Amino acid sequence: MRFTLAWASLRRHGTRTLLAILGVAVAAAMLLDMVMMSTGMRESFRELLLSRGYQLRLAPKGTLPFDTDATMESASRITATLRTNPSIVTVSAVLGGTIHVPTGNRVVTSAALGVDPAVQGDYELLSGRDPVGSNSIAANDEFLAATGATTGDTLDVATGYDPQLRTYAGSMRLVLTGRVRFLYGAANQLATVMRLETLQKMGGADRTDDASLFMIRVRTDAEVEAARAWVELNIPDVSAISTATALAEVDKRLRYFRQLAVILGTVSLFVGFLLVTTLVTVSVNERIGEIAVMRALGVSKKHVVQQIVIEGVAISLAGAIGGLALGLVTAKYLNGILSSFPGLPSAIDFFLFQPKSAWTALGLLTISGIAAGVYPSFRAASLPIATTLREDAIA
Amino acid sequence: MTLAREKAVFSWAGYDDEAPPPVVEARDLARDYPFGAERVHALRGVTFAITEGEYIAIAGPSGCGKSTLLNLIGVIDHPTRGEVCIRGQNVGGMRDREATAFRLRNIGFVFQRFYLMPTLSARENVELPMAEAGIARVERAARARELLSYVGLEARERHRPAQLSGGEQQRVAIARALANRPAILLADEPTGELDAKTGAEIIGLFGRLNADGTTVIVVTHDEDLASSAHRKIHMRDGVIVPG
């Protein structure tokens, strides 16, 4: 009977109920997006860092991977040292640089990575072949679009441009072997990849044994911390960064986003709560007489409160479900905007859908729906019955 | 008060040794309402008894305390002084939870303005007190139909209050009041909103259900309704006066 009454009273003012549900849906969508945002970025970073199974990264002492142009000299010595640790199963050295490719009457400038294609963890081959040969290069779609090159073409590639002299330090002819997508690439960034030795050689005499980054795969996750400590002890000129450390760093940098998410999420929850409270209060006030009659007939306070709380929760839940759909659509749209945030890998999702976020948003809204119903209904059910009926008869 | 005098008062109020035990018994019942710094004495101490199966009309000029008295018998208000017992239980001092459960099982209310739940059908309205009493769905549907046919509305069970005339609404309200087989049926001006013909139908219905064994107490200005009762209690200025 409580459900029948709750349902009947929601239907009695159908338009009003629908508008309230829409309002809650908008607030719920916002809440869901903010919950998704506050947990999503971190989770997305973690997935990205671990996507190729490399748990440890080495960068020049005191820096983060690719944070500066600094490089580590004697890469071969570092690799050799790393290989002596039995926990370390894979070592992938990476050198970052800039290349210039004359195309027609202009020069296209692009990022370049030197890797060992056999163990690399930086890109994914979309078509063609990996740049395994020492005269090979692969590039992303942005680079191909900018140069108009296609697989099989030969490119003149130069490094070390000197703007004063308008000269290049090194230059080579490389064959384009494939189309790739870079895991850590920012949106619209032009990027290419070749063998580590090729990029080192183009860098000139003083770069022949340089690396910007080492990615290390350790046998088991349990050994990561020990391996990290071992590296810092045995190779003093590098910083060893575990996924956990990197995430802490990411957390620090994303703190403002998270704070924003928490504030906006709280505000939208509060708006949803106020909306339901307003509706329930209005609906209780117009039914004061009915409630007094029910009480006179012997309906308990508890059941009156339950009936009204059911109404509040029904609005909140219907709104939350609508909000879930709306939230996912807006998250996708906002993600598209934020992914082109300068300096961030475009693979990072700002809004990562996790069922937990949906449950959190749904749970918070249900609680707010209950809270919205309890006070007005309890107050109405506690009014003195005889007096209320008398006053209602006059009104 | 000596026993003899008390007995005299009770026997005047319709309570004597041979009669069955009273279903309603009021002793020195009074109700004041605070009104600013003063107090309105709506009921100034009434004593009477009503026997099972009686049909009582409470009559008197407007403002003399009839509704106040009915509300106290119906356990939706608390007396300032004195006591009221129903079926031997002192109901005046009951706390809310106890009073609510008591009303559900023992009191049937009929109001001047019908007060049906506008969103429920006639049958659902009759079922409402039964649902609260925890009666199973099938059983309460069957009893609701039975009650609706008792009041002559078997064909209207699916109609909403707005689709019924005033007299029909009042008959649904009477069926609702009877749902849990109450000890007493209380009605405050049940014909007050109805025209003479429809009012007469309701008066006939009260007579019939009293004949079938229900104790009925009605507050009324309506002379026809008052004269259909077995006994009249006349009130003036918050006290019972001889008729």
Ligand SMILES: Nc1ncnc2c1ncn2[C@@H]1O[C@H](COP(=O)(O)OP(=O)(O)OP(=O)(O)O)[C@@H](O)[C@H]1O
């Ligand atoms: N809540 C209240 N506050 C103050 N005074 C009240 C209240 N309820 C009733 N009264 C007063 O108590 C007196 C008795 O009221 P009551 O409603 O019992 O009269 P009544 O006999 O039912 O009158 P009527 O025939 O017009 O319905 C009246 O003077 C009324 O003004």
Ligand SMILES: [Mg+2]
């Ligand atoms: Mg009255």
